[in-house]
Amino acid sequence: MTLVLGAVAHDPKVVTVWSGLRTWLRERGLPVDFVLYSHYELQVEELVAGNVHVAWNSPLAWIRTERLANAAGRSTWPLVMRDSDQDLTSVILVRRDSPYEKITDLTEHTIGLGAVDSPQASLLPRALLRESGLVPGENVTVRHFDEGVGLHGNDDAGERAAAAALLAGSVDAAAVIDLNHLIFTRQNTLPPRSTRVLTRTAPYDLGNLTVGTTAPTELIERLRGLLLSMNYANPVDRPHLDLQDMLMWRHGRTCGYQQLAASVDAEGFYSTDGAITAEGYRP
Known part of the structure; x- marks a missing residue:
């Protein structure tokens, strides 16, 4: 089975990033491929529907993923994050x-x-x-x-x-x-x-690699272990980390999304079940 990852093509270098990481992971025995999306709302819906196993989510995409999954009686969680995505202002x-x-x-x-x-x-x-x-x-x-x-x-x-x-x-x-x-x-x-x-602002977190509702547990654990093993001191790993403006991967966490979730509610950006409710917002 191939682990399928979703990412949003917000910049041309996204192809370079995930093509390189795909090769790095495959060389270490993990069958993985990726699918690119034009915006986060579609990626989130595809992740919750089970059409991809994991997705590189923005913090806003994480909040919608969690709400859609909860509404469907499913679970989702952040696997890993870049060190450079934690405690920002x-x-x-x-x-x-x-x-x-x-x-x-x-x-x-x-x-x-x-x-x-x-x-x-x-x-x-x-x-x-x-x-x-x-x-x-x-x-x-x-x-x-x-x-x-x-x-x-x-x-x-x-x-x-x-x-x-x-x-x-x-x-x-x-x-x-x-x-x-x-x-x-x-x-x-x-x-x-x-x-x-x-x-x-108070400190907050940005993106995470979100595990979807149909992700195969064994492959997910192998993915997490391999990413956490990347070492900036290793000349083979360093180019992949540099491309993503990071020094290391860290375990995923949700504590850095609380103020954003509160703002989403105050603004009426998403409903509690993950529907898009922001007036005039259409990607």
Whole structure:
């Protein structure tokens, strides 16, 4: 039997990543192949239906997978995660010369966000706004840069557009994941000392390799063991880890998704049984 893995083709390098990992796993005796999807919503539905055994899920895709599976009386769980997907934060940026000192200073102003389905640049920053008493459409304006809708923020084009709008002065603040703040500064998308961090979210986790409802236990355990055995010091393993911007695989966990799940409920993004309920959201 071949273990079938699902992944979303959010970037051309996805093919390179999973083709290389497929070869690495097969060389170690694990029969595995992969299927690519154009967006996460279809991948989630295919995983829960049993058409793939495991899937590389965004945090938002994990939440929907768990809800759909629970509604169907099935179980699903996170197998492994990248070390680089744990304990991340998003930041609210303002121009360095702006007068804003705290998040409530943005009352009656405009904040640029990434795509509507981006956990790191939309759902979690919107939760941060609500916690601070800022309600989009009431006492603060949010402007979404809906690039790559359906990719759950894995395409950073929305964050880049929000950052560019901040520099241009068409928004007063912008939300990006902390890592992209560093990358945008290094690439001069945000020139050094042009912006500053006003506030940040609590830490959260990003993606995981999710085990589906029909996954063969023996092959899943072999997959987990092989991935956890990858060693950055090993020159054979290192290129595969570098391609995924990581040093090591870690055991999957769910504790880093709680604030996102709460935001999903507050926004009405998915129902408790996993139906898409976000107004106007269609990948």
